[in-house]
Amino acid sequence: xxxxxxxxxxxxxxxxxxxxxxxxxxxxxxxxxxxxxxxxxxxxxxxxxxxxxxxxxxxxxxxxxxxxxxxxxxxxxxxxxxxxxxxxxxxxxxxxxxxxxxxxxxxxxxxxxxxxxxxxxxxxxxxxxxxxxxxxxxxxxxxxxxxxxxxxxxxxxxxxxxxxxxxxxxxxxxxxxxxxxxxxxxxxxxxxxxxxxxxxxxxxxxxxxxxxxxxxxxxxxxxxxxxxxxxxxxxxxxxxxxxxxxxxxxxxxxxxxxxxxxxxxxxxxxxxxxxxxxxxxxxxxxxxxxxxxxxxxxxxxxxxxxxxxxxxxxxxxxxxxxxxxxxxxxxxxxxxxxxxxxxxxxxxxxxxxxxxxxxxxxxxxxxxxxxxxxxxxxxxxxxxxxxxxxxxxxxxxxxxxxxxxxxxxxxxxxxxxxxxxxxxxxxxxxxxxxxxxxxxxxxxxxxxxxxxxxxxxx
Amino acid sequence: xxxxxxxxxxxxxxxxxxxxxxxxxxxxxxxxxxxxxxxxxxxxxxxxxxxxxxxxxxxxxxxxxxxxxxxxxxxxxxxxxxxxxxxxxxxxxxxxxxxxxxxxxxxxxxxxxxxxxxxxxxxxxxxxxxxxxxxxxxxxxxxxxxxxxxxxxxxxxxxxxxxxxxxxxxxxxxxxxxxxxxxxxxxxxxxxxxxxx
Numbered sequence: 001x002x003x004x005x006x007x008x009x010x011x012x013x014x015x016x017x018x019x020x021x022x023x024x025x026x027x028x029x030x031x032x033x034x035x036x037x038x039x040x041x042x043x044x045x046x047x048x049x050x051x052x053x054x055x056x057x058x059x060x061x062x063x064x065x066x067x068x069x070x071x072x073x074x075x076x077x078x079x080x081x082x083x084x085x086x087x088x089x090x091x092x093x094x095x096x097x098x099x100x101x102x103x104x105x106x107x108x109x110x111x112x113x114x115x116x117x118x119x120x121x122x123x124x125x126x127x128x129x130x131x132x133x134x135x136x137x138x139x140x141x142x143x144x145x146x147x148x149x150x151x152x153x154x155x156x157x158x159x160x161x162x163x164x165x166x167x168x169x170x171x172x173x174x175x176x177x178x179x180x181x182x183x184x185x186x187x188x189x190x191x192x193x194x195x196x197x198x199x200x201x202x203x204x205x206x207x208x209x210x211x212x213x214x215x216x217x218x219x220x221x222x223x224x225x226x227x228x229x230x231x232x233x234x235x236x237x238x239x240x241x242x243x244x245x246x247x248x249x250x251x252x253x254x255x256x257x258x259x260x261x262x263x264x265x266x267x268x269x270x271x272x273x274x275x276x277x278x279x280x281x282x283x284x285x286x287x288x289x290x291x292x293x294x295x296x297x298x299x300x301x302x303x304x305x306x307x308x309x310x311x312x313x314x315x316x317x318x319x320x321x322x323x324x325x326x327x328x329x330x331x332x333x334x335x336x337x338x339x340x341x342x343x344x345x346x347x348x349x350x351x352x353x354x355x356x357x358x359x360x361x362x363x364x365x366x367x368x369x370x371x372x373x374x375x376x377x378x379x380x381x382x383x384x385x386x387x388x389x390x391x392x393x394x395x396x397x398x399x400x401x402x403x404x405x406x407x408x409x410x411x412x413x414x415x416x417x418x419x420x421x422x423x424x425x426x427x428x429x430x431x432x433x434x435x436x437x438x439x440x441x442x443x444x445x446x447x448x449x450x451x452x453x454x455x456x457x458x
Numbered sequence: 459x460x461x462x463x464x465x466x467x468x469x470x471x472x473x474x475x476x477x478x479x480x481x482x483x484x485x486x487x488x489x490x491x492x493x494x495x496x497x498x499x500x501x502x503x504x505x506x507x508x509x510x511x512x513x514x515x516x517x518x519x520x521x522x523x524x525x526x527x528x529x530x531x532x533x534x535x536x537x538x539x540x541x542x543x544x545x546x547x548x549x550x551x552x553x554x555x556x557x558x559x560x561x562x563x564x565x566x567x568x569x570x571x572x573x574x575x576x577x578x579x580x581x582x583x584x585x586x587x588x589x590x591x592x593x594x595x596x597x598x599x600x601x602x603x604x605x606x607x608x609x610x611x612x613x614x615x616x617x618x619x620x621x622x623x624x625x626x627x628x629x630x631x632x633x634x635x636x637x638x639x640x641x642x643x644x645x646x647x648x649x650x651x652x653x654x655x
Contacts, residue, residue, distance in 0.1 A: 026632070026633050046485075049480075053478070053479075054480065056474075057477045057478060060473055060475065060476050060477045061476060062469050066469070082462035082465055083461060084461040084465055088461060132640060133630070134628045134631070134639060134640075135628075135630035138630070153630055153631070154630075178631045179634075179636060182628060182631060182636040182639065183636075183638075186638065186640060190553075190640075193550075207614075210614055210615070212614065218626070218629075219626050219627065219628050219640045219641065220586050220626035220639065220640050220641025220642065221639070221641070223582070223585070224586045224641060227549055227582040227618070228550055228587075238469070245614045246609055246611070248608045249482060249609075250605075252604050252608075253603075253605075263569045263623075264504075264571060264621065266504065266505075266623050266626060267620055267623070267626075267641075268571070268620060268621040268623075269618075269619075269620040270614060270618065270619045271617075271618055272615070272616065272618065272619075274617070275549075275576070275617065290469045290472055291468070293469060293472040293473055294472030294473075299472075299474060
């Protein structure tokens, strides 16, 4: 597996100026809506602490809660399966489908099935898979993975969608009206809901006390996917468990406020038992999660409720686009989760961050994201997975930063030397920071020089 | 060893030392507006409509609200409509419904959400295949916020239930808000007390 080069991949995204500018603005708008919505609740910070504590409690008793969930789901009439990895998950889905003679699957958005690369596995075995979330469907038709966990096609403009739809579902290539495009997808998708053999969802939460699968959507596509076919399959990451129904109050109040800045998703759906004459299957998926649970510095990333707030606020994510991370999970949360799947492949991702800590402050379950990014950098540097250029730069920086004398000399000369250095030296390939940036004008004095002149004499 | 045993064994080996489970308060809202007013504002914020009960009949009101509707399918006694739900054999048979009518169990003032289970829908696809949905809500049955809603523990023994807040929506293309993504295009709430009978 080749190593993802985030900065190389993002340079393509940065070249398309209109896209870059829209992407940056749209996600920042979501961040601002999140701020104003959360500020309406005086208990917001209490809710964050509660959400974090409930998740930490659950993860520290995870085996018991999974068994409780399984017991209750079985009592409700659901069938429960366990998958240790993506391959086993995909095989289970295929076996459920084929043993029921099912060949058409409608599904709601699930990052887990993207993580497992399920669609091609099923399609290669003759199963038709229809993504029913508009954004996810656009990405499916364009043969691209989602670029954002909540808004999968946020990197596309309406003209891109018009192109994809005209080539795939036969819309007018010259009509890029958003209402027309959304209505076309609705009309195209509806017959699939009516004739599907099976429906599938992921889970936002799975409640141990009742064996309930909770799915939050705005489109109502999860409810259509489950309430029409005779077969329902829910794929659930084992970290989605929460103990009791009353805990949903905390998480449901925070999820959409953090994700989109709306008080709640249009639908919060609770699937506990199959309808008469139908089957409900639940697949509990590990795929690296139980290993991550044992990593002292990184287990708390399992608290994540996949709201995407950390992505919307991240300056690097907003200006590089989700696809440049080369992974199912992008942005700050992806940066700390992806290396647990494959450290070598994703070793460049922890460097796709300014460490400004904004991700940590907006996280509704208080994951210390920026600290974990820093920890990954340490691990990657120790294991010599840094690219050569970064290694050399870091060694020099390390020497300079650890000696006050050298540091002062460097800072004092830096200001004046920038004016005289040939541009070649500042904007060379050795200085990755120079590529998209102009060096700001240096102040006439360093802070130390200013301090000694103004305050130092007392 | 089965995958189940393998996963559970690895979790037991790796899970952190036990951490406590906090109590969750209900964070009651300091009373400002009456619940029905907060609820109404919530519904409208999420793209729903709120219509006062008619002087004549609900059937006539629905005809006025949806003059082009051919199929009206009602799951409530107060509205007759023209499609019988008790004869529906397959969930997909409701694909041509223009207007569905149901009664919510309760509403949530904080968000303008309506709690509906399969007992209210009778056929759950009614709430999603219909082009438009009319929901009757007893104004006396509105709880303060989602904490109170989730304390109605018995409600969550329903095989299927959903908080519905406004119509189906999407903003997946350039953030442009569209109502009627995959499910209902409009949601209309009418406050009607539940009759004692």
